[in-house]
Amino acid sequence: MELDKMDENDWKYHGEGNKSLVVSHVQHSQVLRLLKYPTEDAEHAHQTSEQAFKHIQNIVEFSKNVMKPLLGETCVHHGEAVKLPLDFLRQLSLKVQQERPESRCDKVMDTFSGCALCLPNLTQLSACRLSDRGPQLCIEIKPKCGFLPSSQLIMKEVKRRVCRFCMHQHFKIANGKWKRMSRYCPLDLFSGNKQRMYLAIKHLLEEPQNNLKIFKNGELIYGCEEVASCQQDLDALACHLGPYFPPQDTDAPVNELIQAIVGALLDSPGCDHAGDHWRAPPVDGCTYCEGSPLPCELLQNGNHSLPKDCILHKILQAQMLDNLDIEGVYPLYKRVERYLEEFPKERGKLQIDGPYNEKFLEKLKNCPAEDDGSIEYPVGKVHQYRVSMTAKDCSILIALSPCGEDELLEPNLDLQAPKPRFTYSVSILDLDPKPYESISHQYKLDSKIVNYYLWNTQANQNKPHAPATHVYLERDAQDCTLVFQAV
Numbered sequence: 001m002e003l004d005k006m007d008e009n010d011w012k013y014h015g016e017g018n019k020s021l022v023v024s025h026v027q028h029s030q031v032l033r034l035l036k037y038p039t040e041d042a043e044h045a046h047q048t049s050e051q052a053f054k055h056i057q058n059i060v061e062f063s064k065n066v067m068k069p070l071l072g073e074t075c076v077h078h079g080e081a082v083k084l085p086l087d088f089l090r091q092l093s094l095k096v097q098q099e100r101p102e103s104r105c106d107k108v109m110d111t112f113s114g115c116a117l118c119l120p121n122l123t124q125l126s127a128c129r130l131s132d133r134g135p136q137l138c139i140e141i142k143p144k145c146g147f148l149p150s151s152q153l154i155m156k157e158v159k160r161r162v163c164r165f166c167m168h169q170h171f172k173i174a175n176g177k178w179k180r181m182s183r184y185c186p187l188d189l190f191s192g193n194k195q196r197m198y199l200a201i202k203h204l205l206e207e208p209q210n211n212l213k214i215f216k217n218g219e220l221i222y223g224c225e226e227v228a229s230c231q232q233d234l235d236a237l238a239c240h241l242g243p244y245f246p247p248q249d250t251d252a253p254v255n256e257l258i259q260a261i262v263g264a265l266l267d268s269p270g271c272d273h274a275g276d277h278w279r280a281p282p283v284d285g286c287t288y289c290e291g292s293p294l295p296c297e298l299l300q301n302g303n304h305s306l307p308k309d310c311i312l313h314k315i316l317q318a319q320m321l322d323n324l325d326i327e328g329v330y331p332l333y334k335r336v337e338r339y340l341e342e343f344p345k346e347r348g349k350l351q352i353d354g355p356y357n358e359k360f361l362e363k364l365k366n367c368p369a370e371d372d373g374s375i376e377y378p379v380g381k382v383h384q385y386r387v388s389m390t391a392k393d394c395s396i397l398i399a400l401s402p403c404g405e406d407e408l409l410e411p412n413l414d415l416q417a418p419k420p421r422f423t424y425s426v427s428i429l430d431l432d433p434k435p436y437e438s439i440s441h442q443y444k445l446d447s448k449i450v451n452y453y454l455w456n457t458q459a460n461q462n463k464p465h466a467p468a469t470h471v472y473l474e475r476d477a478q479d480c481t482l483v484f485q486a487v
């Protein structure tokens with residue numbers, strides 16, 4: 001990338017999340033990930049270029065030194081912090097503005113610092129496998145948390161039976177984030193049982209929310225950009241998929257696609273043994289969620305039997321570093337807070353805000369197994385919890401391209417299920433560190449999600465024919481706030 005020749009016309013809007021906006025290069029397989037901040041947040045506008053650059057470098061180092069050893073060399077691309085001309089960024093921001101979904105416009109792209117993260121465009125197969133291929137298909141899945149907690153410290157028993165995603169759905173529908181309930185359950189996807197995985201992906205296709213997107217040649221063809229309304233057309237998707245499947249299969253291209261996704265998720269390409277040396281302690285919680293719509297006989301048939309080196313297994317291992325649950329971690333976070341009040345200078349030594357280097361990884365690995373009264377124990381558990389939060393919020397990108405005849409013989413490139421017809425690459429994105437301070441937010445959110453779920457499911461059980469208008473009063477902390485008035 002030649003920084004003195006940056007031209008906004010070489011870049012186009014690609015997508016965005018809560019924290020960053022992504023543009024892709026029109027010719028090269030490259031993206032720029034630009035941070036966003038709330039429109040009213042003047043503090044960020046006054047952040048110096050050095051501070052912004054350091055923030056992005058922190059993201060790079062966390063991906064490279066913490067998440068990569070856990071998740072694997074081949075699927076994590078940490079990218080590079082870059083400094084860009086301010087004029088280019090201002091023009092780019094104007095150019096992409098009209099393509100941004102309205103629901104994301106409460107934040108603006110950072111055009112002040114001149115800093116961004118440059119990454120390979122992961123919706124395309126990696127360059128070494130790419131050459132001149134046919135049309136490329138890319139499936140992005142944000143799987144969310146794939147296990148039920150089993151910590152002794154949990155007071156809210158329902159959390160042992162219904163997963164966070166399924167409970168959160170009730171809360172999201174009530175506060176208008178989505179219009180329709182998703183039937184996807186992460187425990188089905190992470191089950192390792194092909195039937196359950198197939199149905200989990202089918203449910204994602206039926207109601208993608210922000211958990212599934214499909215790109216064709218880098219363009220979004222399926223998945224919602226606009227938050228509340230997200231009706232997708234499966235017939236239109238089937239038409240898009242036509243060229244990828246031989247004519248005899250045209251009646252079922254969506255099913256074929258699901259099979260291909262299941263195959264890629266269960267495969268262990270290259271078999272790098274990332275994370276092997278420090279496995280998360282086993283969590284012996286229940287392996288199915290009562291919120292899943294699947295029949296009981298199917299749910300009980302599959303117990304985290306994911307192949308050891310597949311992408312889902314690695315992500316699940318990283319998620320399971322949270323073995324105390326937020327209910328167990330929050331008191332430890334408060335203990336760290338009290339310690340830092342007394343010894344503020346220790347903040348740097350304990351690496352509360354980084355740097356995310358080998359020493360940080362050591363702290364994570366060497367956290368005492370039991371509470372020995374040291375400060376290393378609560379700090380280690382908080383670090384582990386933050387890493388697990390990143391793994392619970394990352395996305396998997398599967399880039400598929402039809403195979404040439406000759407490639408069908410290469411064992412590591414072929415999908416086993418259902419037929420070896422694609423070459424593919426699997427990557428993980430959005431591996432940013434979650435701020436230390438977010439633990440407090442997580443604790444409150446956990447409580448809101450569980451309380452609302454219990455209230456809503458009990459209200460529906462007791463009053464199946466109750467009037468459609470109801471009021472939810474939230475009584476956490478000292479106040480009593482009117483939260484929802486759903487109609």
Ligand SMILES: O=P(O)(O)O[C@@H]1[C@@H](OP(=O)(O)O)[C@H](OP(=O)(O)O)[C@H](O)[C@H](OP(=O)(O)O)[C@H]1OP(=O)(O)O
Pocket residue numbers: 017018019168210389392393434438
């Ligand atoms: O808390 P959750 O589970 O709702 O996850 C948030 C995501 O919401 P989701 O439920 O996936 O729609 C949320 O995604 P959306 O903005 O809803 O697309 C973000 O990923 C957020 O992360 P961050 O604060 O931007 O670093 C995520 O927050 P973290 O909890 O990961 O910090």
Ligand SMILES: Nc1ncnc2c1ncn2[C@@H]1O[C@H](COP(=O)(O)OP(=O)(O)OP(=O)(O)O)[C@@H](O)[C@H]1O
Pocket residue numbers: 014015016017018019020021022031033119120121122123140213393395429430432
């Ligand atoms: N390297 C990449 N290659 C291709 N597409 C990418 C890449 N990085 C991000 N994207 C796209 O941009 C979107 C937003 O990126 P990302 O998930 O990193 O944003 P975010 O703001 O951190 O998300 P979140 O809301 O989860 O915090 C992704 O959903 C993905 O579609």
